[in-house]
Amino acid sequence: MAPAAEHGAVEDRLRDLIARGFQFLHPRDAEGELVAVVGVRAHHNVVDVLQLHAEDDATAFRIPGDERDIMAPSTTLWRCSGAAIEVLNALLALADPAPAAQTGDAAKGCWVPVRPGRARWVRATA
Template sequence: MSSADAMETVEIGLQELIGRGYQFVHQTDANGEFEAVVGVRVHDNVVDVVRLNAEDDAIATRVPGTEDNVFEPERWLWRRRGEVAEVLTEVLALPDEEAEEAEEAKALAPAKGCWVPGRGGTSKWLAAR
């Protein structure tokens, strides 16, 4: 893959991740120097994290939603490290089977939240997360 093709792949990949709900931050060190671009997507019972350190150094993980620190997880469901274009391509190819299973579990689980009194004798459902 040429350098121009790789850049285009990265740009398209990042746009696709944003379209899928990833939130990105530019991580800096204590001196304010740029360290990495980090994207996180929380969906259903998993968290996807993409960290871009340099064009030849990216890491992506899918971790259970129960992990205390998704940036340094004790366990992961999927993980890749390599060049940015390759890692982004693999992240975008990940199936969302966990999301489908979580939707089924949600349908069977009791709803979390409460009814809050409103105006004129009406009530509104306030969902808890």
Template sequence: MTCSSELAPSEVEAALGRLISKGYRFVHPRDTNGDLVTVVGVRMHEAVVDVVRLDAEDDVTATRMPYDEPNILEPKQVLWQRNGDMDRVVDELLELADDQFAEPIAPVRTGKGCWVPNGSGRAKWLQATA
């Protein structure tokens, strides 16, 4: 992830703080050398998962997908998505209502799971099956 001189660290921290205050959890995928590739925030709620990927302050992607999407980093089904600079994308993501673009699901189904470390500072989302 790169920093631009146009966006002060306090602005980056403020954007990340807003995401954290809304319940986003962050993972930091690394390459085979252990170098940070990106920062990924994930929030699972209702029948959807919101993912925000921060590659740089001017290269942010936010995506809303169904809760049962098998690969949240490369989803096959996208309900909503925005790309662009951090402030605009984070603002638009946080303005979404929790159920906006959500697909109706049976009331007994819930999107549960956890992040499981798989070595070298990496983690993988493991969907709960029971």
């Protein structure tokens, strides 16, 4: 795929993720420079996470909804790394867990700012 076409395809896939309920955060370093684009979708008692560092450096993973640290999980149910377009396509192709596998409560939480340019995903406990 040509670079311009790939760039457009990445933007289209990011829009597809937003349509599926992903929320995005743009963490920054101490100097205020963008570190990554991070997307999170909590659903069906799992959390899907996308970390986009560059068009050739992306990682996506699915973790249990009760994972304590979504940015450094101890358990992953699915993982994909590589070029952004490949990771985004794999993430969009990932099926939601079957209803029989659900425990009844969808994973819930929110982003909480911890300092300028930084936020942390806090899992809801009730």
